[in-house]
Amino acid sequence: MKGILNPRLASFATTLGTTLLFSVNSHSDNPRNGGELMLGGGYVHSDEPFDEGISGFRIYMDGRYQWHGLFVESGNIINRQKDKPAVGFNFYNTDHWNFDLLGTIADDSIDYRYRAGNYIVYRSRSSIAGAGFRAIGTFNNTTIQAMGLPIASEGSRDDGVLRHASLWLDQKWQINDKWEFKVSLGAQYRSAELLDHKYGVEPIQADNYIQPYEASDGTDYTAHFELNYAITDHLFIQPYFNITKFSDSAMDSPLVKTAINSFDRSEQERKLGINLNYRF
Numbered sequence: 001m002k003g004i005l006n007p008r009l010a011s012f013a014t015t016l017g018t019t020l021l022f023s024v025n026s027h028s029d030n031p032r033n034g035g036e037l038m039l040g041g042g043y044v045h046s047d048e049p050f051d052e053g054i055s056g057f058r059i060y061m062d063g064r065y066q067w068h069g070l071f072v073e074s075g076n077i078i079n080r081q082k083d084k085p086a087v088g089f090n091f092y093n094t095d096h097w098n099f100d101l102l103g104t105i106a107d108d109s110i111d112y113r114y115r116a117g118n119y120i121v122y123r124s125r126s127s128i129a130g131a132g133f134r135a136i137g138t139f140n141n142t143t144i145q146a147m148g149l150p151i152a153s154e155g156s157r158d159d160g161v162l163r164h165a166s167l168w169l170d171q172k173w174q175i176n177d178k179w180e181f182k183v184s185l186g187a188q189y190r191s192a193e194l195l196d197h198k199y200g201v202e203p204i205q206a207d208n209y210i211q212p213y214e215a216s217d218g219t220d221y222t223a224h225f226e227l228n229y230a231i232t233d234h235l236f237i238q239p240y241f242n243i244t245k246f247s248d249s250a251m252d253s254p255l256v257k258t259a260i261n262s263f264d265r266s267e268q269e270r271k272l273g274i275n276l277n278y279r280f
């Protein structure tokens with residue numbers, strides 16, 4: 001595995017720096033300036049193809065703070081496919097749209113666990129960092145998020161250039177003054193370089209159980225459903241469920257196939273949980 005600082009990343013950094021230099025003083029009245037924080041904890045059960053799922057209690061934080069357009073976001077493990085940690089600059093806003101330059105995680109790390117004869121084998125792949133652009137549109141109870149990341153990361157096996165694009169549609173329904181229902185539907189495209197880093201097998205890594213494999217590009221699809229019941233203005237209960245269908249490129253990987261067959265695992269990722277959250 002190797003990675004280099006790609007000229008595209010250098011160009012992005014130059015663009016970001018120039019934008020910050022000339023724009024930060026004009027964003028003191030940015031409507032997105034300020035912070036929000038939510039702390040929560042609860043029980044979650046998950047199934048996934050690659051490794052053992054999660055069953056147990058988890059504590060998490062979901063926060064965002066912005067100052068003069070500069071922002072940091074903690075991410076949210078409840079819908080990790082959409083809400084990842086990020087830092088960036090909110091450089092332009094309209095009545096309905098917000099536009100950001102950002103650095104974030106383009107793809108999470110992954111751990112494989114499978115049987116090889118009488119042994120249990122563990123393999124892992126590192127996460128991928130990305131930098132690019134994001135647009136968020138808000139229309140009453142409907143939110144659209146589109147993101148494109150021309151990526152340079154040390155996770156790449158080739159020249160460090162990866163590409164990621166995602167599109168999300170969120171819809172909320174306020175049932176009454178206590179109950180709210182939310183649906184989030186998303187598609188996440190990843191380039192061949194990125195998926196090959198995560199699911200590919202180089203000849204030197206192959207053995208009697210895992211054959212060489214070069215991944216192509218592909219798209220994952222996620223559906224997330226949640227209910228929110230307000231106990232007070234700040235405290236609420238949140239049951240949720242999400243499911244992710246992985247791309248054919250991912251599912252054709254010998255690493256994934258062997259992991260599924262070793263322990264009769266699900267071919268999709270499913271999470272079911274319930275949290276008690278406090279919003280500050």
